[in-house]
Amino acid sequence: MNETTEYMNEKEFKSIFMGKLFNKIDKMIGEKNLPMENAILEMKSAGRCKALKRILLCGFEKISLGERIEKMIVEENLKKKEEKNEKFLVDLCECYISLRTGFPPELLLICVPCLLKAASDKEETEEIHKDVEMALFALCCIEENQIFEQKQYLKEMLKIIKIQQEHHNLMRLTYQSAWMRLINKFFWDKSVEDMIVNELHFPREAEREQEESKKVMIIRRWLSTIKFFISLCQLRNEEFVELIGEIVQVFRVAKDNYREIHSKCIYSLREAAAVKAVEIEDLLNGGAFDAVLEEFQRQTLNDDIAHDSLIFLMNVSNRLKEEDDDEKEEVKRKATKRKPLEKMEEEGYEDRITSLYGEISFINERYNNNFSLNISEYFVNI
Structure with missing residues (x-):
């Protein structure tokens, strides 16, 4: 089933599972023609596919x-401790959460603690390890606004990530x-935020995961996580330059064959250029400026990439226009300005950007933007 669902699109998935298979599974369970453990395996496979393909x-x-399934969860949870089958309850919760969209609070009050307990199991056996994987994956399927905010949830998630950093025993997807x-x-x-940046070192972890992963789906999901992190982060960290460098590397590799990944990379770079947690030096040393300017040298420039590249340049320019009362910082800012300007002059980027007048007009119209048609705005202050 895992192999079959890998190749389904959304329409096929809904047609097969919602229209046929789920009803057939329910009927076979009721008639006792399908063992419950087999039904659970089918549902877990479908839930995994639903989550992976969003x-x-x-x-x-x-x-x-x-x-x-909802009725079985409630009934199993109401049993006395000595009668309750914890493993069976976990399985039911995993099926329910991975397949449903939107959860009533009374079911979350049963499922979340149950799955947290399973995901936190530290026993080093292959079977337990698989159970931890699935429980954690199900937990991550719950929409954020439906997680009842409790410190225990956060505490357990931190423990799980720290264990992974020590033992590297989770699948990349999980x-x-x-x-x-x-x-x-x-x-x-x-x-x-401080815990994520300075204690758990997310920039370093994300850079390593991107570098080591070979699967397009995993890279795409990590890029979504990185993009979200960068847009929120306010804490400076010296590991940003390595993370920027890895995004740039993926950006270059993906430019010809993986448009979605290519687009996610440039979006992450444009966000990084806007936040003060990432210094302009990080963008320069990580190769972001080179990568963006290389795009303008291509004979055919994708509209979305051109749009985000212009935003990147404007974000950098706006950052460097900011005044600083600290004289030392202003001296540093002026030195930083010279580096990309010299690069543009040496490699002829200024002429290429100047030739974008028509493309900027088109992008303004298509994206309802107001990019300046004064080309010097994109580099005069850099």
Whole structure:
């Protein structure tokens, strides 16, 4: 089933599972023609596919199988401790959360603690390790605004990431999902930011994961996490230059064959150019300026890439226009300005950017932007 779902698009997935397979599974369970453990495997496979491909699967709770699973979760949870099958309850919660969109609070109050406990199991056996993977993956499927905010949740997620950093025993997909969930937390709670940046070293971890991963899907998901992190981050960290360098490397490799990844990279760079946590020197030393200017040298320039590249240049320019009362910082700023300007003069980028007058007009019209038609605005202050 895992192999089959890998190649399904959203329309095929909904047609097969919502229209046929889920009803058939429910009927076979009711008639005792399908062992519950086999049904659970089928549902977990479908839930994994839904999460990986970000399929919006509305209405699972309204079909007979969804109603059956919800009822079984409540019944199993109500059993006395000596009668309760914890493993079975975890399996039911994983199926329910990975397949449903939107969760009633009363079910989350059962499922989240149950899955947290399973995801925090430190026993070093292959079977337990697989259980940890699936429980953590299910937890990361819950929308952020539906997680009831409790310190225990954050505490356990931090433990899981620290264990992975020590032992590297999580799948890359699960590890990325855990990071995305944690970064979502500091969108609502800024106190988590210092922990993510300076204690858990997200920039360093993200750079390493991008470098080591060979699967397009994983790289794409890490780039989404990085983009979100950069747009929120306010804390300076010296590891940013390595992270920028890795984004640039992926940007160059993806430019001919992987448009979505290529686009995610330039978007991350434009966001990095706007936030003070990333210094202009980080962009220069990480190769971001070179990568963006190389795009302007291509004979055919993708509209989306051109749009985000211009935003990158304007963000850098605006950053360097800022006045600083500190004389030492102003001297440093002037020295920084000279580096990209000299590069542009040496390699002829100024002429290429000057030739973009018509393209800027088109981009303004298409994206409803107001990029300056005064070409010197893009480099005179750099």
